[in-house]
Amino acid sequence: MDTIYALATARGKAGVAVIRISGPLACEGLLPLVGSFAAPRVAALRRLRHEGEVVDQALVLRFTAEASFTGEEVVELHLHGSTAIVRAVLDILAQLPGLRLAEAGEFTRRALENGRMDLAQVEGLADLIEAETEAQRRQAMRVFSGALGDRVETWRSRILRAAALLEAVIDFADEDVPVDVRPEVRSLIVAVLEELRQEAAGYKAAERIRDGFEVAILGAPNAGKSTLLNRLAGREAALTSEYAGTTRDVIEVRMDLGGLPVTLLDTAGLREASDPVEAMGIARAVDRARSADLRVFLLGGDNDQFDLPPQEGDIVVSGKSDLRPGPGFSVSGRTGEGVEQLVGCITARLSELSASAATITRARHRASVLRSIGALESALKMVESRNLSEELAAEALRTAIAAMDDLVGRIGVEELLGEIFSSFCIGK
Numbered sequence: 001m002d003t004i005y006a007l008a009t010a011r012g013k014a015g016v017a018v019i020r021i022s023g024p025l026a027c028e029g030l031l032p033l034v035g036s037f038a039a040p041r042v043a044a045l046r047r048l049r050h051e052g053e054v055v056d057q058a059l060v061l062r063f064t065a066e067a068s069f070t071g072e073e074v075v076e077l078h079l080h081g082s083t084a085i086v087r088a089v090l091d092i093l094a095q096l097p098g099l100r101l102a103e104a105g106e107f108t109r110r111a112l113e114n115g116r117m118d119l120a121q122v123e124g125l126a127d128l129i130e131a132e133t134e135a136q137r138r139q140a141m142r143v144f145s146g147a148l149g150d151r152v153e154t155w156r157s158r159i160l161r162a163a164a165l166l167e168a169v170i171d172f173a174d175e176d177v178p179v180d181v182r183p184e185v186r187s188l189i190v191a192v193l194e195e196l197r198q199e200a201a202g203y204k205a206a207e208r209i210r211d212g213f214e215v216a217i218l219g220a221p222n223a224g225k226s227t228l229l230n231r232l233a234g235r236e237a238a239l240t241s242e243y244a245g246t247t248r249d250v251i252e253v254r255m256d257l258g259g260l261p262v263t264l265l266d267t268a269g270l271r272e273a274s275d276p277v278e279a280m281g282i283a284r285a286v287d288r289a290r291s292a293d294l295r296v297f298l299l300g301g302d303n304d305q306f307d308l309p310p311q312e313g314d315i316v317v318s319g320k321s322d323l324r325p326g327p328g329f330s331v332s333g334r335t336g337e338g339v340e341q342l343v344g345c346i347t348a349r350l351s352e353l354s355a356s357a358a359t360i361t362r363a364r365h366r367a368s369v370l371r372s373i374g375a376l377e378s379a380l381k382m383v384e385s386r387n388l389s390e391e392l393a394a395e396a397l398r399t400a401i402a403a404m405d406d407l408v409g410r411i412g413v414e415e416l417l418g419e420i421f422s423s424f425c426i427g428k
């Protein structure tokens with residue numbers, strides 16, 4: 001096993017830069033540079049020397065294989081964060097025998113291979129590094145902490161118990177089995193099925209927290225949609241003018257609304273357009289509005305009659321409140337009046353949608369859950385049928401267990417690893 005090293009912190013000038021070294025030669029290989037190590041997990045100030053010269057004065061930490069991120073011997077060099085020092089130390093490490101630069105995600109890969117975390121946790125860690133908003137951080141932290149692995153473990157053990165009950169019947173086929181196992185097998189399957197169905201149902205919300213919610217601003221031409229978008233975004237993202245039909249393409253602005261990741265969509269004003277290009281823009285607006293998670297209808301444009309009715313949960317608000325107080329809730333993109341309230345409405349609505357979020361966060365997780373549900377449903381049918389074949393029912397349960405195992409990467413994960421780790425940066 002190679003000993004690998006990489007810069008763990010971001011590139012560029014910083015107060016401190018951390019280089020991490022992991023593998024069998026992490027300590028021994030670094031002795032010429034470091035001089036000596038303190039006890040494990042005790043930070044020690046050391047002059048890093050190379051060819052008689054002091055390269056930097058660094059804080060040096062070592063971890064034993066039993067208590068490190070990778071499950072291997074690990075050394076961390078906390079350097080002064082200058083580009084020149086980092087480059088010099090990386091160059092020296094490259095010359096040390098048995099050391100090489102890590103590939104993207106290689107530290108985490110070793111952590112996985114050494115059983116320091118399961119596959120779902122690795123995915124949680126990837127999301128944690130990518131997290132931009134509070135909701136994303138919380139969700140990723142939950143998966144990274146092993147919440148999904150824990151749930152899988154309880155589902156797995158209940159299915160396993162059901163399978164074991166059926167197998168006991170098979171093993172004692174010639175004898176009189178004193179109790180009917182069906183009621184217990186049935187209730188175990190039903191309970192797991194219910195939780196898995198909840199997970200499948202909450203996947204969409206969890207996915208939205210990961211990738212962002214789409215909120216479309218809609219209304220007649222000149223309602224002030226683009227002006228409102230610019231106000232929400234805090235910059236001139238869209239062109240505005242007094243000419244009806246200014247916006248044509250859908251304009252997307254990604255932002256953090258109350259901790260939730262949101263992509264705001266500004267759209268073409270809805271009307272019967274004679275201009276073919278404007279009509280194309282309107283068709284796009286309608287398409288995107290339909291698939292958005294939430295629609296904000298801005299009233300008070302040239303003609304508020306358009307055939308895209310608000311759905312339940314959508315927000316309807318009057319615009320240009322500085323000119324005329326609208327009926328009910330109103331905002332002004334120009335002065336900012338009511339905008340804070342509108343943001344409050346949007347985040348309240350999205351929070352409602354987020355509340356049902358599942359523990360699973362990826363299409364891969366969902367596929368495993370659906371496979372497991374399918375297998376459990378057929379097992380349940382067999383258990384409820386008059387002439388139960390214990391063998392076939394137990395077989396279906398084993399399929400359900402295999403799907404659970406896939407979820408946390410117990411088996412058959414090789415092909416997945418490349419894909420997941422490629423999203424990591426070098427040094428993770």
Ligand SMILES: Nc1nc2c(ncn2[C@@H]2O[C@H](COP(=O)(O)OP(=O)(O)OP(=O)(O)O)[C@@H](O)[C@H]2O)c(=O)[nH]1
Nearest residue numbers: 221222223224225226227241245246247269333334
């Ligand atoms: N007084 C006032 N004028 C506004 C407000 N919002 C927009 N306007 C003006 O109304 C006109 C249309 O604004 P836009 O933001 O371009 O409206 P839009 O709904 O995006 O229009 P289209 O893209 O053509 O559908 C511009 O002249 C804006 O300056 C507002 O809150 N108050």
Ligand SMILES: [K+]
Nearest residue numbers: 222241243246
């Ligand atoms: K306009």
Ligand SMILES: [Mg+2]
Nearest residue numbers: 225226246247
């Ligand atoms: Mg516009």
